[in-house]
Amino acid sequence: MARGKSKGTTKTSLAGVQATKIRSVLTIAQEQGLLSGARTRLIRGRLPAGLVAEAKQRTGITSDTKLIEAALANIAVEDNYWAWMRQHHGTVSKDLDLEF
Numbered sequence: 720m721a722r723g724k725s726k727g728t729t730k731t732s733l734a735g736v737q738a739t740k741i742r743s744v745l746t747i748a749q750e751q752g753l754l755s756g757a758r759t760r761l762i763r764g765r766l767p768a769g770l771v772a773e774a775k776q777r778t779g780i781t782s783d784t785k786l787i788e789a790a791l792a793n794i795a796v797e798d799n800y801w802a803w804m805r806q807h808h809g810t811v812s813k814d815l816d817l818e819f
Contacts, residue, residue: 737777741789747803748792762787 748754771786780786796803 738779741778741780741793743803744793744796745789747796751796753792753795754788 745754771783774786774790775781778786778789780789
């Protein structure tokens with residue numbers, strides 16, 4: 720493979736990127752108040768085991784409830800994600816040690 724990367728390394732890297740995006744989406748949802756309030760709504764569905772396993776691996780989420788919450792948050796804030804990323808692009812703390 721090109722540049723000496725194995726499939727496993729690439730998949731792990733993609734999983735890390737996905738997990739970072741999900742954390743950002745959940746942060747946006749929290750800032751918008753979408754994750755507040757009583758948890759009274761019950762949603763059930765039958766899903767392919769492979770889909771659930773892959774989603775959990777990519778996000779690092781182990782709870783079915785948290786996985787559904789992250790998926791719904793991703794849909795709810797989808798249009799705002801890139802705007803939020805652009806808004807925070809280039810904002811680095813002056814205290815961050817960049818080692819040079």
